[in-house]
Amino acid sequence: MKTIFSQNQLKHAPEHEISDGQLKPAVEIPERAEIVLRTVQSRELGEVVEPKDFGERPLARVHSPDYLAFMESFWERWTATGRSSEAFPFVWPIRSLREDPAPDHIDGLLGRYSMDAGTPIGPHTFEAAKAAANTALTAAEMVQQGERAAFGLCRPPGHHAGHDFFGGYCFLNNAAISAQWLRDHGADRVAILDVDYHHGNGTQSIFYDRSDVLFLSLHADPKVEYPYFLGHEDEAGENAGKGYTRNWPMPLGTNWRAYEEALDDACRWLLVYKPDYLIVSLGLDCFEKDPISGFKFESDDFTKLGRRLALLGLPTIFLMEGGYAVDALGTNCVNVLEGFER
Ligand code: SP5
Numbered sequence: 599m600k601t602i603f604s605q606n607q608l609k610h611a612p613e614h615e616i617s618d619g620q621l622k623p624a625v626e627i628p629e630r631a632e633i634v635l636r637t638v639q640s641r642e643l644g645e646v647v648e649p650k651d652f653g654e655r656p657l658a659r660v661h662s663p664d665y666l667a668f669m670e671s672f673w674e675r676w677t678a679t680g681r682s683s684e685a686f687p688f689v690w691p692i693r694s695l696r697e698d699p700a701p702d703h704i705d706g707l708l709g710r711y712s713m714d715a716g717t718p719i720g721p722h723t724f725e726a727a728k729a730a731a732n733t734a735l736t737a738a739e740m741v742q743q744g745e746r747a748a749f750g751l752c753r754p755p756g757h758h759a760g761h762d763f764f765g766g767y768c769f770l771n772n773a774a775i776s777a778q779w780l781r782d783h784g785a786d787r788v789a790i791l792d793v794d795y796h797h798g799n800g801t802q803s804i805f806y807d808r809s810d811v812l813f814l815s816l817h818a819d820p821k822v823e824y825p826y827f828l829g830h831e832d833e834a835g836e837n838a839g840k841g842y843t844r845n846w847p848m849p850l851g852t853n854w855r856a857y858e859e860a861l862d863d864a865c866r867w868l869l870v871y872k873p874d875y876l877i878v879s880l881g882l883d884c885f886e887k888d889p890i891s892g893f894k895f896e897s898d899d900f901t902k903l904g905r906r907l908a909l910l911g912l913p914t915i916f917l918m919e920g921g922y923a924v925d926a927l928g929t930n931c932v933n934v935l936e937g938f939e940r
């Protein structure tokens with residue numbers, strides 16, 4: 599299958615993140631994409647092509663105008679205050695505080711439009727995020743035009759980003775943007791299967807009240823893992839979306855054997871739903887050696903994952919999400935894609 603990638607996606611290069619209450623070296627780094635790209639090439643998965651530019655329209659179908667304007671103007675406003683290091687939010691409008699009226703100050707806006715302090719914004723962050731969204735859209739368009747599958751080598755990732763917030767290393771929700779684009783270009787039903795180790799809170803919230811995009815997520819139990827505040831088993835959609843969101847939270851230490859049962863369950867929902875397209879939010883962070891995660895996948899298990907997904911027989915768009923064991927990331931990612939094609 600073809601891979602879509604742009605060098606512009608490397609321009610987001612965070613130095614630090616605040617996670618687990620501490621300032622740490624960033625883990626969502628450009629090297630992640632570089633090693634996946636090298637492995638795609640060395641294992642001859644298929645041609646690597648540049649994304650097309652789809653402009654702002656498909657982004658605005660998912661994200662709010664004020665959020666996009668905030669992201670677009672952020673760096674200029676941030677540096678106008680005399681700061682030039684990457685930016686972290688530090689105060690949020692939680693219970694008893696007001697979201698509206700929106701603050702004028704950029705530090706207030708940072709809190710209003712973010713969910714965590716783990717996702718710094720740098721000078722080229724939004725350019726990279728837009729390139730990743732175009733990568734996802736190009737993959738979706740390829741499959742819409744008849745390819746059996748395509749791989750969007752997205753970075754930064756997308757599944758934690760919501761309608762009007764960034765977080766979890768994500769700024770634009772690549773999977774949601776592609777799903778909406780497919781809906782706007784002839785598809786009746788699109789399914790998103792999220793196999794990232796972390797719950798895809800952004801994607802879930804974007805489609806929670808809709809039946810035209812099915813959202814299924816397999817992930818570490820949010821009671822003990824990031825994002826902590828969404829992804830419980832009882833979240834199943836609301837209003838017209840009731841029954842069109844499903845969650846499989848699993849305990850820390852989950853291995854392929856236990857995971858496969860949940861995956862089979864999710865696959866049954868996919869077959870009932872009969873989507874025109876399947877989008878896989880492809881996190882590789884279930885790996886046993888992932889530095890921030892707690893599942894126990896071995897590299898071979900990713901091949902099994904790909905093979906299982908191929909059995910669905912659906913036109914499939916793979917979009918990379920997380921995965922932080924950089925040395926093994928290329929192998930694990932291409933294992934899924936090769937497993938799918940075998
Ligand atoms: C796309 C994606 O995978 N985003 C993940 C963002 C997670 N950021 C917070 C990480 C907190 C890690 N805590 C691990 C504690 C066990 N040592």
Ligand code: ZN
Pocket residue numbers: 794795796881883919920921
């Ligand atoms: Zn993740």
